[in-house]
Every structure is written in structure tokens, then in C-alpha cells.
Amino acid sequence: MKAKVIVMPKRSVLDPQGVAVRDAIHHHGVSAVKAARVGKFIELELDGTQTEAQLHEICRDLLSNPVMEDYEVLLEK
């Protein structure tokens, strides 16, 4: 059993990495990319004993920083 967690910078927060990536892609000659944002992808292997509340707690307290980031969590059986 797996959980996949995506942590992304909030829209209003500056994402310097995203800007650098977009510019690099343009330099690469691909102008189709209008914007880029860079976040984290975290894969958790689970033994099934966790609760959903626990997962959200981990995401909120450890994996993301709610002041600047949003997260999304997907459970895969």
C-alpha cells in the first residue's frame, strides 16, 4: 500500500525555482512552456495500519509547510 504526496508552493508565494526552470526550458528552445512550478513528490510505503487522519497530520506537520505550501495526498492500494 502506498501514499503519494504532492507538495507545491502556494500560488501567491514566489517560486524562484519554477522561474529558473521555465527560463531554462525557453533557452532550450521550447517556447510552449508558459510557466513552471517546482514542488516535491513523496512516496510513502505503508503497512496499512495508518489512519487517514494520521496521513493528513504527517502531510501537514512534516511533509509540507502550511505557511507556504499546499499538499495533496493520494492513497493507492
Next chain:
Amino acid sequence: MKAKVIVMPKRSVLDPQGVAVRDAIHHHGVSAVKAARVGKFIELELDGTQTEAQLHEICRDLLSNPVMEDYEVLLEK
């Protein structure tokens, strides 16, 4: 139109960040998480003029380093 790119450390490569995340989760009292791996999630906003080949090229040459990482790309209309 969007592309979502997931870049993960190769299985054979030690992922110290993943180990640190797992340990922190255990400290937090959630023992259900057996392992964690940390990679990147990159969201590209596209204007639709790109080709699939271009996308893969960006992923292979720029967004990931095949020595240590694998990537996956998902196109969303």
C-alpha cells in the same frame, strides 16, 4: 494544458532525504510508514504547441539526470 513531471531517485540510489523523512514520521509516532522516497514534482503550463518528443527531451536532458533519477510525464488537457 498542463504537463506534470515526476522525478524520483532511482531505486538503486540511496535517498538520504527519504530516510530522514521516514525517521521523522516514526518520531511523530506513526509507525505505519515503512519507507519514504522524496523526489520532485514539476508542473508545466503549456500552450499546446509542444510536441511529445520535445517534452521527453526536456524531461530527459534538463528536468532529470539519468545517472540518479527516473522521470514520468503526464499530459493533462
Next chain:
Amino acid sequence: MKAAVIRFPGSNCDQDCMLALREFGVDAEYVWHKETSVAAYDLIVLPGGFSYGDYLRCGAIARFSPVMRSVVEEAAKGKFVLGICNGFQILCEAHLLPGALVRNRSLHFRCEHLFTRVENFTNPWLNTAVTGQLLNIPIAHGEGSYLADPETLIQLNRNRQILLRYCDSHGAVTHAANPNGSLENIAGICNARFNVFGLMPHPERACDPRLGSVDGRVIFESILTRLGVRKAA
């Protein structure tokens, strides 16, 4: 003999490298990353720093700077290319050197004086040193853990392309002396032709006795000797 110090946006050891080269009387110039040719130079130095903020991966974006095409061409012709710290990372990303540099095992940036051991002196970069010699040269990096697949590692060892390994003050290559989790304590490697050298320690910071060590000089002295602008001692 002319040397180039490439300046990428975010390079920050460019001035230190220039200073070291000029101390040796080298005719050195800065080359902006938007330039398209380094053909006029005999030695090309990629300095340390945070090119493009180290965003995405260290060296990943700098590798596509206009100047890098020419660096790759000149390296193929046998020109000497030295990459220090971020420069080493760029050389790996540009496939001028095999492998990659990943996040330190401790996840922390580490800056301190350390010892490395000379593993091979029959090359342009350490010809004035002796094998087994210890060099006290500082490191300063967050992503200096050298990584390569097993075949590459065998190749590197077989061809004696590993020039420097982290060691303790007695020269022992131990786990405790490894600051970043590098495979086999690797601190610096060459390509198969020995004209491209990348290392994580900063030899340019160990040339002035006032800074506590002059062990970095041996690298500059060696390459200048090889280039014939300095007489072998």
C-alpha cells in the same frame, strides 16, 4: 598560455580562482557564460558557486549556457578543463565527466578544512605531487556526494581516474573521514583522457598562507608545469 575563468550567473568563486591564477602569473580572463567560444584559451576553469541558484539540480541549467557548447568542443580537442565544486557538478551534468554529485548524506551544507589523499600523480593535474600525499584543502558544499554506477566505478579505478579521496589526518580513507557520503570517498576525478578534472574541494582557497594552508597550490603548479609555463621543481 591563457586561462579562462567562466562566469555563470550565480558563480561566486570566480574572483577567488582569478586571484589564485594571477598569483601564479597566469594571463587569465573572465569569460561570460553568454560568450560562444573559449577556443582562445589553453586552460578553462569552471569556478564554484551556485550557477542558476542551483535550482533544479546543481549544474543542470548551467550546462546549457551558450559557452558550454564550446567548452565541450575544446575538451574533445584535448584542452585542459578544471571544474571546482559547482564547476565539477556542471562538468558531470555536461557529461564531460561520468557520474553525478548528489545531496550530502547528512543533508547539511558542510564547510571546513579536510584532508584528501593524492591517488595518482601521473597526470597533468598532480604531476608535482606524489601518490599518497595529503592535501589540506577546504570543502564548502551541500551536494558533493559522488555517485556513479558500478561499471563506471570499475572503469574509474582501473584507469586510475580517481585523483583525490577524502581521508583522515593520517591518510586513512575511512568512513568517518567522508564528509558527504561519496562513493569510495571520491573527492576528485578525471575523464579517460585526463584533460578534464573535477573536484569538490576548493584548491583556490588554499594558496595563500594567511588562510591556513597552501596545499591547493600543487594543483595549479602541476597544470602550469604541464602547460610548460612553469618549470618542474
Next chain:
Amino acid sequence: MTEPAITPELIAKHGITPDEYGRIQSILGRDPNFTELGIFSVMWSEHCSYKNSKRELRKFPTTGPGVLVKAGEENAGVIDIGDGWAVAFKMESHNHPSAVEPFQGAATGVGGIIRDIFTMGARPVFSLNSLRFGPISEKAAAANTEPATLATNRRLFAGVVSGIAHYGNCIGIPTIGGEVYFDESYNGNPLVNVFCLGVLKHEQIARGAAKGIGNPVFYVGAETGRDGLAGAAFASRDLTEESKEDRPAVQVGDPFREKLLLEACLELLATDAVAGIQDMGAAGLTCSTCETASRGGTGVEIDLAKVPKRETGMTPYEIMLSESQERMLIIVKKGHEQTVCDIFEKWDLPYAEVGEVKDDGMMRVLNEGRLVAEIPASKLADDAPLYEREAKARPLPAELDLATLPEADVHRSLLDLLAYPSIASKNWVYRQYDHMVRSGTVVLPGSDAAVFLIREANKIVAATSDCNALYCSLDPREGARIAIAEAARNLACSGAVPLAVTDNLNFGNPHNQENFWQLRESVEGLAEGCRAFNTPVTGGNVSLYNQSPAGAIDPTPTVGMVGLIADEKHVTTSHFKSAGDVILLVGELGDELGASHYLKVVHGRKEGRVPRMDFGRELAVQEAVRALISSRLVRSAHDCSEGGLAVALAESCQSGGSLLGAQVDLGQTGLRLDQALFNESQSRIVVSVTAQNASAVQALLEWRGVSARRVGTVGGEQLVIRCNGAETAWSLTELHGAWYDSIAKVMEA
């Protein structure tokens, strides 16, 4: 878009009092609109106007023969260092942002202070950082401390250190020194004070004035976003639980952009194109436009439509109050516009001509030609109300009654002191900082002061930051006097002559009378110190409202001091050099245990009378040691501070590359053993000299009228201290085990 109506609630929400609102009405001759209200609220916040502290700051000595730019005149003061060269330096706080988001809060603090320095036309060459957190380990915390509080403190500490490392390392400015203390009073309200120093030629001093009617005004650097909306106002309020919800206050630093901005600005300043330059720090575009106009005695008109933006749909209010990082305002000499464009194109940075210098003294803000704000610039910048707050003295603590203090085992006590995070080695911190980039760090972190070779100028400067807030909490005046004296002492030990001071005044809410009294006492104490050491204050920062629900922080007037070392041969470090050298204690043996770290750490008591500071004696001791250093008679010098003589000796045994023991004999002291070893009497320096020179050094000190005693010799595998006929010995491994990895053990557990 309709703007909110100005109601008493809206005014109060902006932190503007009814009186202040009246003042605004009389300045404008009408009611302000929403944007103007926002502009006044940030400019008249404590952070920008110093309305609660300015009267106090006037007590600092600010002039001297070497002062080229005085405190308050520009973004940072400038001091002559000879041969046509000068240094610009300053300290700045980022306490509240770091409490909410430690990594970015600290990172943007570093970015801000670096901009202050290169705005002056100086190339930044190194940084320091002065940090305070709540306790990080159970052992060093009060008995009832919640584990969650410790975990939070560790998270803040780790986040702040990596934020400073991230920004400083990336931009390539070495962080070569600082201080870190831990105390309960900083629970929930850490202090992050950052210092930067830059070098320039006298003729390169750049001014933040909008000079030359008709000159174009350029905006350069990062695009404006909604981040950090009204951060200055945020820093001028108490921290509350809701502060965590103050999301817009989080700014993200981009050291890469700032590196480009730094290089581009210095390249531009080297041309003849710039009439004035000002960074956008707190209060962003608002502060930079009205301050440049006010300094220039001119007006500035800008059109917000031309400002590069990161987000769409931003209102004039948001654009004017945004605190997006890595931006500058440049007044360009007419006809030189192309130079600006060429340089910013080269560095791939956004730039735009956004306005013009006017002759009418107004700060006029347009949006696509439509007027959105119009305020007399100098009134806005300089006519904020000034308050004299009520002060109420806190009684000074009584002398410690030794009879009430059980005598602890000194062997254990020294180890506990060395392992205490405030005293333990800070290598876990500074190893994360690139402290060697720019190839100038002659004395690395770990000694009394950092020493840096400024190659451009061929000058060697020493710098330190100091403040014992435990002293300040018990006696703010004496504590502040000691902070200056200790900074000067650290410079003296390194072989430097003090030049000037920058300070960061960290206090609680000034409306609390005791807090205000602490501020006033501290300022007066610092001022006395500066006069005694002949070190003018060149600038600094005030951070008030440092409180958590549990109360105010201990008063923390941090001092940053810079000195000059005349000759590279005078550079001296604090660790013992070779076996056989003779150890001398310059100064008295001392006996004051009040306010000591021994009391705090071993006995859990924050009390007692703070050690007395006699400036005359202090100066004599410092000058004597400096004279010995100049005569090249000193092998190591280390001052006694927290933990007293025993800690100073133990540190000298192990702060170098290798461990060296010492055999010390204090004889019959007439004091209790713990008192002899751990008292924190001031004006004491432990030096080591070669055996050959020992008598000559003693004679020299005697001739200077400075008391000194020979206390032992360097060497062996132990630190042995004989005192009152008893002998205590610590193995070097034991000392090192306690001191060196103490912080790492807590943080990596």
C-alpha cells in the same frame, strides 16, 4: 474596483491611533484614501519610523574623525579605514518573519541586510549572525518545559541556520562569525539579527536621494508580488497565535536573483549613470520613493502600471505595500537610461522606467495615469509622531548571598557548562555556513572575533557580535555597558583596534513601562560604552514587540563591533599553541557570581547582581593585551565571559585544530572553589606566551599598572586546576566530548 471606505475600524486595523489619524488629515488637508492610509500605516509603523525609540537613539554618539556617513543619514553608516578605503556595515533584525517561517524569515533577513550594504555602493564582503532561541534540550530547559516547546525551538533553530546558510552561501558572501544563545524568554519569539559589512572607496559612496528634477526613476530587480504585504506593520505588533495565519507576511528569498542584482548594481554604480539608489526593504516601494524624495528635497512621481509584476490584478494598495524581495529603486541621470538598460539586460533582470523626479516635494502615485495617492514626501518620511513612553524601573537585583548557594561539584559543573548549548562549540552552526568564500577569512569562526582580509583594500578587519542578555535582564544598563566592553575585548584579543559599532535593539512591547525602561537603560548603557571605547554608532535597527503570550523576551541590545588590525602579524587566536607556553591571567581573579552562567546552568537561578564594569580598568587591560600583541609576545588570547575563567581555559585547550592540555595553579584565593573558577567578573583575558618571554611580559604588564598573574603552563593530556590546595582534573577527551558535539547531539538525535 471600489476601495473600502475609511472607517474608524479600518484605521485601527492599520495600527493608526485617532491622534495619528488627525495628524494625517492635517498633513493632507483632507481624508486619506485607502491606498494612502496603507502608506501612512507602514511608514509610521515602529519598524520604519522608530516613533517609540527615536528619542532614545539620539543619545548615541554618532560622530568621530572616521565617520564618513553618519547613522540614520543613509541605509548604512560608512567608516574610513585608511588609504582612501571605507567600510559600510549594519545589523538588521528579522525576528517576526523567522518566528512564522524560520527558513525564509532568516534567508530574507540576510538578503535585506546585504541590499542595505550594496545600496551604499559597497561590495559586501562578509556577514555575521546573532541568534536567540528558547531551550533546545531537556537538560538545558526549565523542569516543566513541554517536549513540544523544545521540538519547536529545535525546528526554529535548524530552520534559521539553514535559511542563513542558504542565502549567504548561494550569494557567495561568507558568514564568518556570530553568536547563539538559548533561554526560556525566547520561547515563541526567536531573535535573528544579521550583520553585513561591505568595502568601498571614499568616492564610491552612493546616496539614496532623488536628486535632479526631471531625472527618470527606474525600478530594477524582481517582479512585485503579493508577498510580505505590510511586513513592516507586522514587525510592529506583538506575536500572537494568529500571527501564524498572517500568511501574506511570508516572503521567499531568491539569493540567485540577489546575486545578479548585486553584480548589476555595482556594475551600474561604477558608471556615471546613477543620481541616487535605494533598496526596497520594509515597506517596499512606499518607503523607497518617499525616502529618496525626502532626502533629495524633491518629489517623486511613479506610475504603478509600469512596475513589473509577478501576479495579475494587484491593487495600488498591494503594489505599494508589497515587500517582495530583491528589488531596488534607482534615480538615473537623464540621458543615461541606455546604460541602465544594457546592464540589466546583460544580467537578465527585469527593469522599468516607472517615474520621474519632480520639484514639488510630493510623492505622487499614479495607476495608468490616474492619481491614486499624493502625499508630501518629507512629511510622510520624517514627520511621524514621536513618543516618549512611560518608563518604570524594575528594582535591581540584590547581591547574591553565597550562603544560600550550595557548592556544586566543580568537575561536573565545568562539564555541564561546556555542554550547555549557549556555551558549547557552535561548529554545528558555522559548518553549515560557507565561511571561506572570497578567500579572505584569516581567523575562522571559533575564536573570539572573526578576522577578514579585505583584499581590494589590503586591510585586515576584525568583527564580533556580543550581548549577554542574562545580564541585561537583571540590569539593562550594566548589561549594555558590558556588551560594548565585551565586543571591544573580543577585538582586542584578536589584535584589533575597535573602530565603530552597529546595534540591534531587541525588546518587548514599548507600551509596557518596564519594557520601555529596559530600552532606555540599555541605550544609555550602550552610549556610555561607545564613548568609553571611542566607537561611534554608525547605524542599527530597533525591533520592539518581541513578546509571546508568556511575556517579553529578555532585553537584548546586540552589539556588532568592527575593528582594524594594523599588521597581519598581529592576528591572534584564542587557542593554546604549544606545550611549555606560560599561561597568564591579565586582570583580577574576580569574585562576582551574580548573573553568572554557573548560577543559571548548574543551579537554575537567573539572579544576583550583574558584574560591575569599570571602563577604566577594562581599557587598561585591553590596551595592555593589544600592546603585547603588537610586540609579538602573545601566542593566544581569550577573554573570560560566560562560565568565567574555567570555561575560558577549557575553550583555549580545544578550539584550535588539535587538543592541548594545561596545568593551572590559582594558589590560595580566599574564595569558594566554584566562585574562583566560574565567577564572571569583567576585564579579564587569558593569554599564553612562550616560557622565554613570560617574565618580560609580566614586567611589561606591571609597568603598565595592569594586574596579571602567572597561572600555569600549556601541555599534557588534561586540564588540571589547583585552587585552595584542591586539585581538579579533566581529561581532554572529556572536555571535548562535552563541548564540541553538544549541539549536534541534540539536533541530530
